[in-house]
Amino acid sequence: MRVFLAPLFVFAVLSLGTSTHSSAAEPFQPQPIVPGGILLPLYPADSPQLNHDRVHEAENYNSTFEKKPATILNVINIHNPSIEVHLATDEPNNTGAAVIVAPGGGHKILWVGPEGADCVPFFKKQGVSTIILRNRLRVDGYVAEIDAVNDAFQAIRLVRAHAVEWKLDPAKIGIMGFSAGAELSAPTAVLYEAFERDNNGASDPLAKVSARPDFVGVIYPGPTPFTAHPETRIPGDVPPSFIASAGSGDKVHALWATDYFTAMLKAGVPNLEMHIYGNGGHGGGLRDRGGIPFGAWTARYAEWLKDLGFLNKPGLPTKAAADVAAYAKKSKR
Template identity: 30%
Template sequence: MATTLWATLAHAEDAKSWDPGIPLFEGKPPGYIADAGPETNDGNGRFGNVTTPTLAVHLPPKELRNGLAIVVCPGGGYSRVGIGPKGDAAIKYFVPRGVAIFVLKYRTRPPSKQVEVDALADVQRAVRMVRHRAAEWGVDPDRIGMLGWSAGSHLILNLASHNDTGNAAAADPIERQSCRPNFVAAMCPWPSRSKPANFPATKQTPPILMCSARDDKTAPTSFAKALRDAYIAAGIECTLHEVETGGHEAFTIEGPGEGGKWTETFWPWLSKIKMVQSELEPMTK
């Protein structure tokens, strides 16, 4: 097992989550913008001008899989998707611990003229796809969660409020699946132009963990606190983990400072909401 784990860690170290992923939609996605020009990449995996959303699949070896799946939504203000900085860190950390990671490249503005609507359609489709192919990918369809940073947090909180059980009559089998995540972990939740009321709690809202740095000027802790209070008042399981410093980059996985240790809060929280058993908590390197 030690050799297998070492090899898995080495593989994850080299993985590039901006490698070509699976197109989310057959043909053009809803709201497609024609003649938008090519997608851009700054060389570090920060993508812009995204017109075709994709899902990059990163699976642990079969002997390490525990059935947990996380769809990762990097940030970038909806103008870019920072897949390299955040997606690769998630792969490196979670895959060797038996967790299947799916990195979403959602649509951006430009070219989208209603990016929050288009990106929501993308993330809904991503969850449906993972659930549809759960058996193939060694995933438990009842343990599919979301992890986002900044605009990615905005997106997955939007999904937490706007999801459904699928369309049983759909010709496309993917569309028959629920797009409700089983949990949401939102790092540095960014309000964009939204107010807490734009993220209403419903009977379909999953348990939510939010992490916020008190010195984050881009995603103020006051916004996260208002969301937490509204969710708790509605009877939704919601935990807010605060740190003093680190700003908008505080919760980089295994990054410097207190925020870089947020996974030490994440695993016990997953156990609390019954997404992992104690034996499925992270393996040590």
């Protein structure tokens, strides 16, 4: 659900089909988007979630030479979905928080550069670790509302399962999605109970790990669960959400953002925040957009995270958690 006008970059399509890291007998091993990242597949090699006829196929990368060295701008042909972890746990201002970033691309491509790689230095300044999600795409034959959303849930469980190893706070693991990526982050706010119920088999190594995010970012979103079903059930322990979009210049995505906000607001969900800006268009990631207010949504997001306690030292209870507990208790009355 994304329209993107390609910037004037020089592109190179890098086909890794002959990579020494992959063969027809084993799942493809992706190339890092940002140097130094920890790469992990979302699923075990024998997982029934994977398409074993295609899991060995190489991802295709478009790169730009505007930056030196050349950086990967977008990715297609994803059959072995993965996460790329960039830890901030060695930073003096480490918070123990982590955000899983789901890039957009209309389910046709993943804009892992402007809506993935660019997030790493931004969140590092906040003392927050960044995890770039490479989910499966509709263009490659997958069902976005099922396969890609499951990838988002699996990413949350996988990061939480490694929290001790990576020195993360397991109560500060959130997800943020851009455009089509927000079609993955938004469902994680309300459908985690169903995912956990349907993915708790004895053979699943993450069966006992919570898939619930501690906070959710919904940035110029595609349709959310509330678009087709306004009465979608909101769990009692629903996490807080931050929503941002341009307004008239990106009308359809602003309306989808409003669908989500209105349902949450009607339910009285705490710590819900939305910014709809008077000027601006669709896409753009974290860039400043020539200095218009929409370009400062990232500052508002950082303020929101700080206000809810996610930028405090690791291990300290958050305001968000206390508010969630109070809301859950009230919902049970």
